[in-house]
Structures are given as C-alpha cells and as structure tokens.
Amino acid sequence: MNKTDVLIIGAGPTGLFCAHQLGIIGLSCEIVDNLDKAGGQCIELYPDKPIYDIPAIPECTGEELTNNLLKQIKPFNVNFHLNQRVEELKKVNDRWHIKTNGNKKFDVASIVIAGGVGSFEPRKFPLKECEKFEGNSLFYAIKDKTIFTDKTISIFGGGDSALDWAIELSNTSKVNLIHRRDGFSGAEASVQKVKELNDQGKINLYTKYQLESVSGDNKIDSVKVKHDEGEIKEIKSDYVLGFFGLIMQLGPILSWGLNIDKKKVEVNTENFETNINGIFAIGDICSYPGKLKLILSGFHEGALAARGCFKYAKPDEKLRFEFTTTSKAAQERLGIKSD
Amino acid sequence: MPKITYKTQDDKIHTIDVPNGLTVMEGAIQNDIQGIDADCGGGMSCATCHVYVNEEWLDKLPVKEDGEEDMLDMAFEPKKNSRLSCQLIVSDTLDGLVVNIPSKQG
Numbered sequence: 001m002n003k004t005d006v007l008i009i010g011a012g013p014t015g016l017f018c019a020h021q022l023g024i025i026g027l028s029c030e031i032v033d034n035l036d037k038a039g040g041q042c043i044e045l046y047p048d049k050p051i052y053d054i055p056a057i058p059e060c061t062g063e064e065l066t067n068n069l070l071k072q073i074k075p076f077n078v079n080f081h082l083n084q085r086v087e088e089l090k091k092v093n094d095r096w097h098i099k100t101n102g103n104k105k106f107d108v109a110s111i112v113i114a115g116g117v118g119s120f121e122p123r124k125f126p127l128k129e130c131e132k133f134e135g136n137s138l139f140y141a142i143k144d145k146t147i148f149t150d151k152t153i154s155i156f157g158g159g160d161s162a163l164d165w166a167i168e169l170s171n172t173s174k175v176n177l178i179h180r181r182d183g184f185s186g187a188e189a190s191v192q193k194v195k196e197l198n199d200q201g202k203i204n205l206y207t208k209y210q211l212e213s214v215s216g217d218n219k220i221d222s223v224k225v226k227h228d229e230g231e232i233k234e235i236k237s238d239y240v241l242g243f244f245g246l247i248m249q250l251g252p253i254l255s256w257g258l259n260i261d262k263k264k265v266e267v268n269t270e271n272f273e274t275n276i277n278g279i280f281a282i283g284d285i286c287s288y289p290g291k292l293k294l295i296l297s298g299f300h301e302g303a304l305a306a307r308g309c310f311k312y313a314k315p316d317e318k319l320r321f322e323f324t325t326t327s328k329a330a331q332e333r334l335g336i337k338s339d
Numbered sequence: 340m341p342k343i344t345y346k347t348q349d350d351k352i353h354t355i356d357v358p359n360g361l362t363v364m365e366g367a368i369q370n371d372i373q374g375i376d377a378d379c380g381g382g383m384s385c386a387t388c389h390v391y392v393n394e395e396w397l398d399k400l401p402v403k404e405d406g407e408e409d410m411l412d413m414a415f416e417p418k419k420n421s422r423l424s425c426q427l428i429v430s431d432t433l434d435g436l437v438v439n440i441p442s443k444q445g
Contacts, residue, residue: 185409
C-alpha cells in the first residue's frame, strides 16, 4: 500500500503542474497514468507539434513542455506509476483506497483526477467478429514478438507502428501490410523501406484495402480484405495486428458516483472539487461554466485543487498563502540553498 | 445563416443553423448532436469528429490539410467521403451541407 497525501490520476501537463503545486505547499503525492510515459495528450497526440499559448513560453513542443514540467517537479521526487489504470475506489474512514489494474494500492487523503479525455486505449477494428480472436491471434500491441516467428502476419495501418513492425517482423515472418490508401502517415524513410521490401518480395503490400472479415475456429486462419473498388482478396494469416493509434476512454471513473455530463466531471470553480468531498478534477476532464480546454486553464485549476487538498491531508493545520520568491519553506521544499 | 444537416445513425435528421466561422464539429457539439465526440477539441489530433459527407458536396469543401488524411487512417470505418468535421469551417458556400455521422467514433 502506497500511503501519501494525494493521488493524481493522469500525468499530462495539468497533473504534473498540480504535483508541483502540492509540493510547494508541503503535500506529498504520487501519479498514476495508463500510458508508459508522462505527458498525456501532449506526448501521445502531438509530441512534435509546437504550442504557442503557454504563458511566457512563445513556442514549445508537447515533448519540451512535458520535459520542462518534469524538471520543475524534480525537487519533490514524485513517484510515477505508469501503465496503470485506476480501477477501484473505496472510502475507508477519512481516507481513500484506490487499486489499479496492475494491483497497485494507494491510501490517500484526497484524489485529483487530471485524466484528460480518459485513459488511452488502442483503437480497434470495426468488425465485431474480431473480438473473439483478440488476445490469441489478433493484437493491438506486441508484447512478445517471438510468437510470430515463421508465421504469416497481416498488419493493418499506415502509421509508424504499422510500418516499423512490418519491417521488423519481415525478418522472421511472412508479412502482409494492408492500408486503406496509398499514402502513409509514418516516417518517409520507413515508407521507402517497406516499398523496397515489397519489391524484394519480403513484404506483401496491399494499399486501398481494408479488413472485410476474419475467419478461423479458435484462432484466425485467414482474413478477407476489400479494395476501394469492391474487389475482395482472401489472405492466409496466422495472426492479425491492428495499429490505428489510441483513443481516450473514461473507463472505471464513470462508476465512482461523480456527476458526469458529456464525459466531463462537474466541479466547482473555487477549488475544483467534484460532488464527492476529497475528489477533485482538473484539466480537460472537468467542466464548469466558462471552461476553456487550454493547458493554461489546467495549470490554474491544479493550483487551486492542490490548496483544496490541504485540509484533507492536514486537517489540523492552516494553509498560509505564500510566494515562492519569498517563502523560506517553499524554497526549502524546492531544494534551494539560501546564502 | 448556413444550414447544416446532420444525419445520425438512428436515422434522425437534424438541420441546424450554424453561424459562419464555426466548424461543422462545433455546430454539432453546441447543439447536442449525438455521435460526434471531438475529444481533442478541434486540434486534428484524435479523429473522433469523423463524418461522411454526401458525395455531391465533396468538391465544394475546403481541401484537406496535411494531417487530416493521416488522422482519418485512425478513424472508425473511414471511407472515400470521410472528413474530420473540425476541419470544415462553415461559410455561405456550405449552406445545405449534409453530413452523416458514423456508428462509432472509435
């Protein structure tokens, strides 16, 4: 059981800055995120896209913003629990107990949900019949590539994951790469490599085709793909891999009893607390009159929510407002040595 | 004011006055049209405002910017007439546009 003052759900910019604000006022926190790295939408959706509306930073990429926020909270030695999705929530006396899908347990005084639009999950094939093969011969991510050795693999998608795995697996497997158009969104060098391997007969490239059906008893043995013009081809396949990026889903948070409207959690604007005492929501996931989905709004919300957490973590103490320019306590927490 | 028609999966037809300058996505969100999620809020980075545009309108729409087709690769059942509604800015030339909302956004 990890015992700390606050659990932050979501390691996007809003969650990271909230950790900073908690640290400044002397509260401890830990952060859970379903992705394998910090940064949230900034790192998953637009790591290389410049952002122009962070106050006092004329231009920075999603990755730079994330790295700077991580640097800013370094003095607080915040623990990250990545690849974890929160599942269960239980009130135990004045504390909250939370469990993740990876069976990590937390005992906290309050919770800050900074979950963006939800946790990132792989996008799946539209076909219903794909579900029964998921996890045995149809995958949206690769954990153990050795199972594909000497097998026939049909990979769907046109981004970097699809291209990189097609190239990689073509060394040990028979690879079909199927994509809905001639253009690819992945790196140009990978596109060229795939085309070369196709010319050499090491990859079979099918463009302007999409998955029409899958067949097999317990495991997949073939797929049918359909061309834009209607022609259907059957391709023998031991495994099917789909790489269509990630989509955000609210998941178990929906069942926590929070007031949720249109996938957003309702909060007050005094301290961004939800209808449940001790649970706060900040960033894209919260809604209130006038809400702007900007990173800068998330920073503001995080600063106020952090102060809202104080009374739950330290009920017998009074929080005094201080500036980092002059507060000895805040500077000590930041590890700044005084002359 | 231009009228935009949204056809939802349950065959309901919603014809809405959408002011010039808003996007087709915003017209849907502001009027509670079901089936357009717009998770990223119009940043062309999530493909959850995907619509199918009636054929006769395809040539009259603003051309796809770099990146829209890449995002459409991620969309649920993309077709030739797929567009991201956050990229369709409403103007008088779009008066009468009909878009069909897919069964799912992801």
